[in-house]
Amino acid sequence: MLNVENNTDDETHRRALAVEGAMLMLIDGLAARGTISADEAEDMLRILSKSSDFSAARASGSLRIIDHLRRLRGGDGQVTPGA
Secondary structure: OHHHHHHHHHHHHHHHHHHHHHHHHHHHHHHHHOOOOHHHHHHHHHHHHOOOHHHHHHHHHHHHHHHHHHHHOOOOOOOOOOO
16 A cells, blocks of 8 residues: 555656646747746746745756846846747
8 A cells, every 4th residue: 555655656746847847848938939028937937946946956947048038138028029
C-alpha cells in the first residue's frame, strides 16, 4: 500500500514538473512573439516561482529572457508588437 502511494506521489511530482516546464516554454514563446506583454509574462512567471524554491530557480531563466525582451522593446513592458 505504501509503495503504491509513493509511486503515485512520484508520478504526480513528475507530471507537475512537466506542466510547469510547458508553462514556462509557453510564456517565453508568447512573450517573444509579442502575443503577451513582458509585464504580463513577468506576472505569470512570478506566480509560478512562488510555488517552491525549485520552481523559482526554473523561472529565473525565463525572467531573464523577459527582462531582455523588455530592454529590446525600449523598456516598455506593456508593448505587444505581435498582437
